[in-house]
Amino acid sequence: MTTTRIHHILDQVGTIAFPGVYDTLSAKICQMVGFPMGFISGYSVAATAIGQPDLGLLTQTEMIDRARRIAMSVEIPIIVDADTGYGSPLNVYRTVDELIAAGAAGCFLEDQAWPKKCGHLRGKRLIPRQEYLAKIRAAVAARGSRDFFIVARTDALAVEGMDEAIARVMAAREAGADASFVEAPNTVEDLAEIGRRAPPPVVANMIEGGKTPVLPRDRLAEMGFQLILYPLAGIFSAAKAIEWMYNKLLSDGTTLGEESHLMSFHHFNDLIGVEEMYLLAERFEG
16 A cells, blocks of 8 residues: 555654645645644535535536645645545546646545535435445556545445445445545444444544534544544634624724734735745846
8 A cells, every 4th residue: 555645644643633724825824833734625615616515516627726726835735625536437537646636645535426415414315335436446546656645435324324334434445545434423422433443544524513523632533533624614713704804894994903803914924925935036136
């Protein structure tokens, strides 16, 4: 099995809690505060790119374009939500190949029927297990020996139950996937069973207000989880902050007195690399 950047991070930390990002700015903040990796959430990209819910509306090219821009903007490895791979195993092969070319460090690949839905929304449908495994094999073949971490995600828990969900991730791991992800357990007991039965490393998806109980990292680690993802914490917090500040501006006609709620002009310029660009420009001046 190929050893990837994500494997190296897990070897170093054992269990990691990390956030979802959705654009270059959120990715830069993720890197700036010290996270060693990030995840591009399809839910968040759908909301910010097209202003629509995560109901299978994003295209392969839209997601890869966002992944390329984000991966180019940071040095930390970025895993990408690749949904169902956007079609047949041939589409999966192309998706993985293009994600690697875009600079992505890995992807989540799921077993929903298209159009897929956010794992914490209703109305999910599955493709047959063997059809899903064909997609996993295509992803593994497209990766080859390159540095790319494939997470096998199943939504079978809500549709066919725990045994089928575990069977699917076990078979996907045997087919070459690098991590296991059973989406949307409803109870602490379900989480514990997944942590006990799914082959590690195992993903826990922590969505505030979603179907799954949000538990601390240490407790999830004790249950058997190594990749603890908070895919929407960033966009939820950003949306709340923007809503609050825009309401303040609308009601008062000014932001005076609310500077503590704003990143400073100087700090923001540091984040986006203003001085580095000035220095680069100076290299080419006569």
